[in-house]
Amino acid sequence: MIENLEKLRKEVLEAVESAKSLDEIEKIRVANLGKKGTLTAIMKGMGKLSAEERPKVGAVANTVREDITNSIEQKFSKIKKALDDKKLKAEKIDISLEKHSIIYGHEHPLMKTMKELEDLFVSMGFSVITGPEIESVENNFDALNSPEDHPSRDMSDTFYIDKTTLLRTHTSPVQVRAMKKYGAPIKMVSPGRTFRFDDVDDTHSPMFHQIEGLVVDEGISMADMIGTVNIFIKSFLGEHIETRWRPHYFPFTEPSAEVDVTCHYCDGEGCKACSMTGWSMELLGCGMVHPKVLQNCGIDPEKYTGFAFGMGIDRIAMVKYGISDLRLLFDNDNRFLNQF
Ligand code: DAH
Numbered sequence: 001m002i003e004n005l006e007k008l009r010k011e012v013l014e015a016v017e018s019a020k021s022l023d024e025i026e027k028i029r030v031a032n033l034g035k036k037g038t039l040t041a042i043m044k045g046m047g048k049l050s051a052e053e054r055p056k057v058g059a060v061a062n063t064v065r066e067d068i069t070n071s072i073e074q075k076f077s078k079i080k081k082a083l084d085d086k087k088l089k090a091e092k093i094d095i096s097l098e099k100h101s102i103i104y105g106h107e108h109p110l111m112k113t114m115k116e117l118e119d120l121f122v123s124m125g126f127s128v129i130t131g132p133e134i135e136s137v138e139n140n141f142d143a144l145n146s147p148e149d150h151p152s153r154d155m156s157d158t159f160y161i162d163k164t165t166l167l168r169t170h171t172s173p174v175q176v177r178a179m180k181k182y183g184a185p186i187k188m189v190s191p192g193r194t195f196r197f198d199d200v201d202d203t204h205s206p207m208f209h210q211i212e213g214l215v216v217d218e219g220i221s222m223a224d225m226i227g228t229v230n231i232f233i234k235s236f237l238g239e240h241i242e243t244r245w246r247p248h249y250f251p252f253t254e255p256s257a258e259v260d261v262t263c264h265y266c267d268g269e270g271c272k273a274c275s276m277t278g279w280s281m282e283l284l285g286c287g288m289v290h291p292k293v294l295q296n297c298g299i300d301p302e303k304y305t306g307f308a309f310g311m312g313i314d315r316i317a318m319v320k321y322g323i324s325d326l327r328l329l330f331d332n333d334n335r336f337l338n339q340f
Pocket of ligand 1: 169170171172212213250252253256284285286287307308309310311
């Protein structure tokens with residue numbers, strides 16, 4: 001019996017050695033170690049052996065089973081590895097090949113500026129309210145006290161849709177909407193797109209962005225306006241930035257002012273960019289809300305006063321990021337946009 005076992009060990013190990021596929025290995029395993037396999041049958045027959053022979057044969061049978069099992073496992077792994085390697089080689093990716101990769105965009109510098117402005121005003125206690133881009137002539141001009149003959153109402157300045165509707169020329173009509181809807185007191189900003197019949201150049205575009213501000217409450221004075229605007233400008237553009245207030249005319253505020261800021265190229269020293277004045281182009285318009293506007297919006301001007309301001313977001317983005325040509329903001333050229 002021991003001879004038979006040794007013969008089996010030799011035959012099976014040879015068969016495993018010469019096997020070429022996983023299938024063949026599996027067949028050898030089933031034929032020898034399976035339930036009805038040769039070695040299994042031999043081991044089952046050991047019961048018939050004498051008590052003396054049984055442990056000897058048993059010991060050999062165990063080593064035969066171990067050897068066969070090990071050789072089957074090793075050969076299985078070897079063939080499997082060879083197959084995997086072959087597969088990997090076939091699937092090899094040539095990383096030198098150029099593929100059409102997706103170009104990811106990111107937040108536009110204008111939208112970034114808009115969000116930063118919103119965040120700053122929210123931190124100062126303002127609510128953010130938005131209004132429609134297609135607006136009534138009433139809200140855009142009449143309720144804001146713009147006289148019938150005001151040049152900004154001209155056909156050559158404004159995109160009229162019909163006699164009573166237009167593309168808003170500024171974000172100021174949102175003041176009217178907000179006051180009519182919420183009454184006083186109110187403290188809000190309103191960012192958005194605005195439209196004017198302008199030729200495109202490095203500082204003009206027929207579509208641009210503004211942010212409007214409005215504060216109405218009892219006892220609001222010009223000091224509140226100057227304080228708020230100064231805090232906003234210093235927080236947003238830098239502590240070193242100074243403001244210059246010039247009297248101006250807006251139909252919806254009285255008195256009104258335009259505010260300039262220190263030139264961002266020379267920090268007020270005077271350079272070519274600011275024509276040696278030390279001041280940047282005007283940054284915002286503002287003023288104390290005209291009593292007629294409060295009245296038009298159902299607010300009692302005897303009880304309430306307020307201030308309002310409006311400014312171009314595109315200009316602020318240009319000052320903040322040192323962009324010299326407005327058109328770059330609307331060209332959508334990734335080489336430019338990716339810098340921000
Ligand atoms: N709406 C004005 C413009 O587009 C800007 C402005 C000036 C808004 C004074 C205001 C303000 O609210 O009080 O030029």
